[in-house]
Amino acid sequence: ATRWQGPGAGTLPRVKIKNPDRLLEVLIVTIGGVASLLLALLAYRYYQYQERTRFDGLGREVTESIRERFSRTVDALVHVRALVEVHPRLTREAFRSYLGSAGITAEERLGMQGVGYSIRLTRGQLRAQEKRLRAEGIPDFRVWPVGERQIYHSIIYLEPLDWRNRRAIGYDMHTEPIRAETMDRAEKTGEPAVSGRTTVLNVAPPFAEVSNSE
Numbered sequence: 001a002t003r004w005q006g007p008g009a010g011t012l013p014r015v016k017i018k019n020p021d022r023l024l025e026v027l028i029v030t031i032g033g034v035a036s037l038l039l040a041l042l043a044y045r046y047y048q049y050q051e052r053t054r055f056d057g058l059g060r061e062v063t064e065s066i067r068e069r070f071s072r073t074v075d076a077l078v079h080v081r082a083l084v085e086v087h088p089r090l091t092r093e094a095f096r097s098y099l100g101s102a103g104i105t106a107e108e109r110l111g112m113q114g115v116g117y118s119i120r121l122t123r124g125q126l127r128a129q130e131k132r133l134r135a136e137g138i139p140d141f142r143v144w145p146v147g148e149r150q151i152y153h154s155i156i157y158l159e160p161l162d163w164r165n166r167r168a169i170g171y172d173m174h175t176e177p178i179r180a181e182t183m184d185r186a187e188k189t190g191e192p193a194v195s196g197r198t199t200v201l202n203v204a205p206p207f208a209e210v211s212n213s214e
Helices: 020-086 092-102 123-135 177-189
Strands: 115-122 151-159
Touching (some): 020 115, 115 123, 123 151
Antiparallel strands (some): 115 151
């Protein structure tokens, strides 16, 4: 084996630092930068956690609000169905009075534009029902859109009967495919049914398709 026998054999080489103060400054700046980076990362992670928590909370609130709205809608449908079953020859005044006393049309409870009731009519029943509804306080009542059909599904009552909802009175909902599918599904299952997106009738010009002819 070969061994080194020269000067300094068996000892580590010495490193002489010309400017130790400068090195200390560099170390302090480096450590401070790393610490700042770690603190920034921790702050960002905490911010993400706070935002995620807030988002989850908002999501739960929105979900609960939607469930509450659907629950109110279903409650209204159940009330109206019970009313019609008990009073098959329902009048507009009785319908309005019942919904008001049950609190369904109260603004803080409703959460929807209105609660309505439509009836199924044959061609032979159409004119008699129009005459009856005019006698109940809607002198310009017509089933619309006009046209010959075997079956009509006309909105006859709608509360609150403000100027918006009045525009939908008489509308045959079964003439619109999305509403027709929903109504048929509800009739078949006996359960409340949710429709797809539809056009709100009570923001359109009233009775645009209604003829004045008998």
